[in-house]
Amino acid sequence: MQAQVQNPGKPAASNVRRAAFPSILPDNSVAFRVHAPNAQKVQIDLGRKYDLVKKDGGFWEGTTDPQSEGFHYYSLVIDDVAVCDPSSETYFGMSRMASGIEIPYPAGTNQFYIADVPHGDVRMKRFFSKTSNEWRRMYVYTPPGYDTSGKKYPVLYIQHGGGEDERGWAEQGRTDIILDNLIANKQAVPMLVVMSDGNTQDFESELLNDCIPFVEKNFRVKADRVNRVLAGLSMGGIQTLNTGIAHPELFSSLGVFSSGWFANASPMTSNMDNPEKYYTMLKEKKDLYNRQFNHFWLSMGGKEDIAYNNCQVMMKRFDEIGIKYTYYEYPGGHTWPVWRESLYRFAQLLFK
Amino acid sequence: MQAQVQNPGKPAASNVRRAAFPSILPDNSVAFRVHAPNAQKVQIDLGRKYDLVKKDGGFWEGTTDPQSEGFHYYSLVIDDVAVCDPSSETYFGMSRMASGIEIPYPAGTNQFYIADVPHGDVRMKRFFSKTSNEWRRMYVYTPPGYDTSGKKYPVLYIQHGGGEDERGWAEQGRTDIILDNLIANKQAVPMLVVMSDGNTQDFESELLNDCIPFVEKNFRVKADRVNRVLAGLSMGGIQTLNTGIAHPELFSSLGVFSSGWFANASPMTSNMDNPEKYYTMLKEKKDLYNRQFNHFWLSMGGKEDIAYNNCQVMMKRFDEIGIKYTYYEYPGGHTWPVWRESLYRFAQLLFK
Numbered sequence: 037m038q039a040q041v042q043n044p045g046k047p048a049a050s051n052v053r054r055a056a057f058p059s060i061l062p063d064n065s066v067a068f069r070v071h072a073p074n075a076q077k078v079q080i081d082l083g084r085k086y087d088l089v090k091k092d093g094g095f096w097e098g099t100t101d102p103q104s105e106g107f108h109y110y111s112l113v114i115d116d117v118a119v120c121d122p123s124s125e126t127y128f129g130m131s132r133m134a135s136g137i138e139i140p141y142p143a144g145t146n147q148f149y150i151a152d153v154p155h156g157d158v159r160m161k162r163f164f165s166k167t168s169n170e171w172r173r174m175y176v177y178t179p180p181g182y183d184t185s186g187k188k189y190p191v192l193y194i195q196h197g198g199g200e201d202e203r204g205w206a207e208q209g210r211t212d213i214i215l216d217n218l219i220a221n222k223q224a225v226p227m228l229v230v231m232s233d234g235n236t237q238d239f240e241s242e243l244l245n246d247c248i249p250f251v252e253k254n255f256r257v258k259a260d261r262v263n264r265v266l267a268g269l270s271m272g273g274i275q276t277l278n279t280g281i282a283h284p285e286l287f288s289s290l291g292v293f294s295s296g297w298f299a300n301a302s303p304m305t306s307n308m309d310n311p312e313k314y315y316t317m318l319k320e321k322k323d324l325y326n327r328q329f330n331h332f333w334l335s336m337g338g339k340e341d342i343a344y345n346n347c348q349v350m351m352k353r354f355d356e357i358g359i360k361y362t363y364y365e366y367p368g369g370h371t372w373p374v375w376r377e378s379l380y381r382f383a384q385l386l387f388k
Numbered sequence: 389m390q391a392q393v394q395n396p397g398k399p400a401a402s403n404v405r406r407a408a409f410p411s412i413l414p415d416n417s418v419a420f421r422v423h424a425p426n427a428q429k430v431q432i433d434l435g436r437k438y439d440l441v442k443k444d445g446g447f448w449e450g451t452t453d454p455q456s457e458g459f460h461y462y463s464l465v466i467d468d469v470a471v472c473d474p475s476s477e478t479y480f481g482m483s484r485m486a487s488g489i490e491i492p493y494p495a496g497t498n499q500f501y502i503a504d505v506p507h508g509d510v511r512m513k514r515f516f517s518k519t520s521n522e523w524r525r526m527y528v529y530t531p532p533g534y535d536t537s538g539k540k541y542p543v544l545y546i547q548h549g550g551g552e553d554e555r556g557w558a559e560q561g562r563t564d565i566i567l568d569n570l571i572a573n574k575q576a577v578p579m580l581v582v583m584s585d586g587n588t589q590d591f592e593s594e595l596l597n598d599c600i601p602f603v604e605k606n607f608r609v610k611a612d613r614v615n616r617v618l619a620g621l622s623m624g625g626i627q628t629l630n631t632g633i634a635h636p637e638l639f640s641s642l643g644v645f646s647s648g649w650f651a652n653a654s655p656m657t658s659n660m661d662n663p664e665k666y667y668t669m670l671k672e673k674k675d676l677y678n679r680q681f682n683h684f685w686l687s688m689g690g691k692e693d694i695a696y697n698n699c700q701v702m703m704k705r706f707d708e709i710g711i712k713y714t715y716y717e718y719p720g721g722h723t724w725p726v727w728r729e730s731l732y733r734f735a736q737l738l739f740k
Binding site for chain 1: 404405406407422423424425426427428429464466467468469470471472473474475476477478480483484485502504507509510511512513514515516523535558564587606607
């Protein structure tokens with residue numbers, strides 16, 4: 037019934053088939069129209085909440101402020117219950133299936149759109165984790181030509197954030213599209229990208245004893261430190277820091293997106309969250325780390341990123357110790373557009 | 389906050405992490421508990437609607453009748469708006485992302501559960517469809533050993549139902565688990581299963597001119613009629629009938645699950661829905677069809693399946709013409725447990 041209404045913009049690319057709303061206006065504000073004749077209150081939560089207004093026929097309507105480019109989670113809120121919008125695709129985020137909206141990138145920003153170039157695969161792989169004692173799933177990007185080249189490839193292991201899972205980098209992150217485009221343009225070397233599920237009690241053990249051995253057994257990969265890189269966003273960035281610093285013998289670069297050890301850790305902070313043991317390692321083997329990591333790459337979504345302060349404090353500690361790193365800022369806060377951009381830039385540095 | 393409540397059963401396997409409800413009781417009834425302090429009415433729609441009752445703390449609770457085994461779509465209904473339940477995984481069905489609940493199978497029904505056997509992959513493949521003039525996606529199951537065997541494999545092309553897409557057979561259908569188990573037990577021969585997106589204006593052209601050539605170019609498959617089979621459920625069953633009968637030179641078996649041409653087609657019925665031209669083909673080349681199709685296999689979810697009557701009328705016409713087929717009934721109506729069982733049985737017949 038939505039399609040009969042005059043639509044002020046264009047349906048979002050993230051809408052399900054035939055859903056006219058949410059609709060993106062030329063200034064990237066978003067018009068919503070929801071049928072809820074018996075609700076008392078209908079809102080859209082896009083980081084800030086917008087009240088929709090009840091109109092004829094039981095429809096609630098409203099338009100947001102202009103939104104920034106790329107992918108954003110959102111919720112439809114019906115009488116204070118936050119749920120997925122039936123008009124949109126869903127994505128695992130916020131520890132539940134959540135709605136997402138794709139805001140167009142500015143003209144010329146082609147790296148995040150599917151193009152007429154060779155395409156790799158994203159494979160869903162089931163594996164049994166001895167660490168977690170359960171069947172788990174990883175998504176693995178294999179580059180164009182993988183099936184027939186007979187070659188071995190380097191591997192980027194990349195982790196999602198808190199409340200997300202192995203689907204995050206493939207769906208929200210558009211990892212395959214970003215890599216396909218980079219490889220076609222010879223901006224990145226062909227590589228595998230392993231997107232595993234970081235929701236586990238012991239990330240380091242599962243990565244080292246389950247994920248990496250599984251990948252190195254089941255794919256044609258170069259199974260050495262030089263050809264193995266670890267990266268992650270937010271919670272996955274902390275997992276990357278903890279595991280990467282504890283095992284410089286395993287990884288040749290680290291990518292830490294919108295993250296940083298907790299600045300205010302105390303002796304009471306949990307083991308995962310207390311960085312002091314890692315700072316001690318860095319101090320004791322400063323030269324080793326500076327030699328081992330070709331790229332110790334930190335990115336941040338600007339001052340509005342919730343991890344900004346943690347990262348600033350961490351970099352100050354790195355400076356004091358003498359650890360080399362690269363810091364890159366891209367506006368957008370703690371959001372997927374920043375992480376897509378981070379992957380786009382980080383992948384270009386690797387295995388060269 | 390749900391986890392603190394005493395839980396009368398076990399969280400459904402289809403719940404998101406850490407969601408205690410929906411919870412499955414020993415008799416396969418399902419307890420729901422939803423936090424919605426400001427809603428006026430909260431219901432669960434599982435084919436029939438159940439009213440939840442408001443309890444302390446803004447929680448709404450209720451328990452359904454015992455549910456049948458396997459996967460069922462459902463909706464959370466808040467003040468008459470049907471949405472996904474934030475506690476559950478979502479699945480594209482009903483032309484939107486929908487909740488689903490996995491009811492345990494009886495003991496000994498192991499064919500639908502992941503087991504310690506070799507596992508194939510499900511690959512997400514992007515391809516450009518000239519027929520639809522857009523980038524589309526298919527899911528392709530490759531059997532265990534595909535990467536390294538150097539062998540060529542037969543292919544089952546299988547279609548989802550109305551309101552679903554290429555994800556249906558992989559997620560709701562558990563195609564990879566069913567095939568992994570069948571292949572490990574030597575009940576089915578290793579094969580590829582291509583799950584394409586049937587939401588297109590011209591299914592036959594897209595299958596024949598885009599999907600099949602793409603698969604035969606990009607995978608090691610036996611590209612001949614004997615090693616190519618078409619199947620589908622509901623809408624996908626009609627697509628299978630239409631395309632399979634129009635092209636007996638292309639397929640060696642057909643599988644039609646919970647489907648059948650419309651019994652009450654009239655001259656005004658759309659081209660896709662009017663079967664008379666296909667009945668005419670069958671009459672004119674009865675012997676050819678009986679010779680070409682090793683298996684013309686029809687399955688139905690019993691009398692409660694919405695396609696039951698269409699299928700009965702169709703089989704009567706087949707009998708009158710003298711077309712050979714096999715009919716298999718499995719109770720459960722027009723639902724995924726019936727289609728999983730159909731794939732499980734049909735796959736065992738193929739390429740032998």
